[in-house]
Amino acid sequence: MILSVPSSSGFGTHPNATSAEKARDASPGILSILEDHNVKDAVVEWYEGTVEKLAGPALMRVARETNPTYYVRRPFTAVLGMPIATKEEKDDTDVQGSVSFFSHENKTSTGKASTRVLAVSNNHVLRQDTTVDYQFQGALGEIRALIAANDAETTRLATEIDCLEAKPKSTDPDQAEEDEEALAIVKNELDKLKKNNITLQRSQYSMDRYFVDWAPKISVEVDDRAYTRDIGTFELDSLKFKDHFQGNVVDLVVLINADSSFPSNRMLRIQGVVTPELLASPDCYDENGYPIFIVGKDGNTTNLTLGRYSGLDAYLCDKSGKESIEVANYNYDKKSGNFSAKGDSGALIWTGDGRMLAILHSGMPRGLNSHVTFATPAWWVLEQLRVHYPYADFNRATF
Known part of the structure; x- marks a missing residue:
């Protein structure tokens, strides 16, 4: 793996994969290659590290504003960085991550009108098995149909109970006993049906809130660019998001007091994307005159943070020998x-003027700190999403 910043080159190796002597012996050749490409006075740095997916443990419950811990929790709000947690029944494992951004489907791939609003995150946040493609098959329709059928049966049973209770008690002991047994049976059926519907409605609520719609397997072999495709989508329920939905905006509350240049309403609208050309050569500069983007991200764990992207790629090679190219922040x-x-994981990395730069998916710690954050170029992610959602709109501000 090669990571580069101006005047320095960092080489990360898998733990115990090399030695100090081998690193020393390889350094002169590296410096020679850099000099051949007009990189002078460079410093070679070696370190060990393992790339980690940045998914974490379960979320805390959402607190109300009256709760004194409100500002130290990640509130569940319809802005970017919204925390999400998935729970796989298979091994009772909780995983957490962040929403990258929202998208309106507008039309299905066949051209049929659609009002669906989808959220994007990492596949490894949304799914346990990331080695297979996933496409939602529509179980919600079956649940809704069953709830409707149960509602109709509930009405029928309630009417039957009313009739049995209103029926005068028969003077025939056998008939009277039969009527009482029938009433008890119907009441029992009604109670059971109501309990079943409560269970179904809870399932519908959970799935309506967000269920995975599409999650292609994680791959670095989608095309010859070797970018990491680690994306998935889930549908939002309009009843729960419509009233407060603002589109792709970032709440800058943490930074608003530090810089008066931020929007007065503290909301930075995300619109547009950093092109491949600008990823290779940023159009902004740091205090030393080097091309760079000062970037931000709002994640579930570290909240709103700032970082630097210098326009250079990171080349990763996992233990199986698969290579990928990443945006290094x-x-x-x-x-x-x-x-x-x-x-x-899943957090959107954006520029100061609100352009999408990349989708965060992993990082490499160095000691107790995070040394570098790896991400997939946002322009390429949008390209992949449009393969499945050809009419997607990423800029609408209303549900």
Whole structure:
């Protein structure tokens, strides 16, 4: 793996995969290659590290504003960075991550009108088995149909109970006993049906809130670019999101007091995407004149943080030998803290003017700190989403 910043080159190896002597012997050749490409006075740095998916443990419950811990929890709000948690029944495992951004489907792939609003995150946050493609098959329709049928049967049973209770008691002991037994049986059936419907409605509520719609398997072999495709979508329920939905915006409450240049309503609208050309050569510069993007992200664990992207790729090779190219983002400075950590998977990385830059999916810790955050270019992610959702709109501000 090669990571580069101006005047330095960092080489990360898998733990125990090399030695200090081998690193020393390889360094002169590396410096020679850099000099051949007009990179002078470079410093070679070696370190060990393992790339980790930044999914974390279960979320805390959402607190009300009257709760004194409100601001230290990740509130469940319809803005980017919204925390999400999935729970697989298979092994009772909880996983958490963040919403990347929202998208309106507009039309299905066949051209049929659609009002669905989808949220995007990492596949490894939404699914346990990331080695197979997943496409939702519509179980919600079956649940809704069963609830409707149960409602109709509930009405019928209630009417039958009314009739049995209104019926005068027969003077025939056998008939009277039969009527009482019938009433008890119908009441029992009604109670059972009501309990079943409560269970079904809870399932519908859970699935309506967000259920995975599409999650192609994680792959670095989608095309010859070798980017990591680690994406998945889930549908939002209009009853729960419509009233407060604002589209793709970031709440800058943490930074609003530090810089008066931010929007007065503290909401930064995300619109547009950093092109491949600008990813390779940023159109902004740091204090030393190097091309760079100062970037931000709002993640479930580290909340709103700033970092730096210098326009250079990271080349990763996993233990199985598969290679990928990633967008490498570094901490803002030595005092700013980690740009990301476990639980931030899926967070959107954006520029100061609100353009999508990349989708965070993993990182490499260095000691107790996060050394570098890896992400997939946002322009390429949108390209992959449009293969499945050809009419997707990423800029609408209403549900």
